[in-house]
Amino acid sequence: MSNYGESLVGKIVVDISNPVDWATFDRLVIPxxxxxxxxxxxxxxxxxxxxxxxx
Known part of the structure; x- marks a missing residue:
């Protein structure tokens, strides 16, 4: 995301991610x-x- 920096100013980003631990599928990988x-x-x-x- 940081690669896009200023090109995202004033834009809306839609997060479609589901930060699941793909190794175990039993937890999220974020705090x-x-x-x-x-x-x-x-x-x-x-x-x-x-x-x-x-x-």
């Missing part, structure tokens, strides 16, 4: 008090909106 969308938002420009999509 319990966080989310993948929050992790993405930290990498993006402060002027980028990140939203989580669920099916």
């Amino acid at each position: 319990v008090d966080s989310s993948a969308a929050e992790s993405i938002a930290l990498l993006a420009s402060p002027d980028t909106s990140v939203v989580k999509a669920e099916a």
Whole structure:
């Protein structure tokens, strides 16, 4: 995400990820008090909106 830096300014990024541990499928690979969308938002420009999509 940080590779795109300023090209994401003013854009909306839709997070479709599910950060599951693919080796065991029994846990998430992000901290319990966080989310993948929050992790993405930290990498993006402060002027980028990140939203989580669920099916």
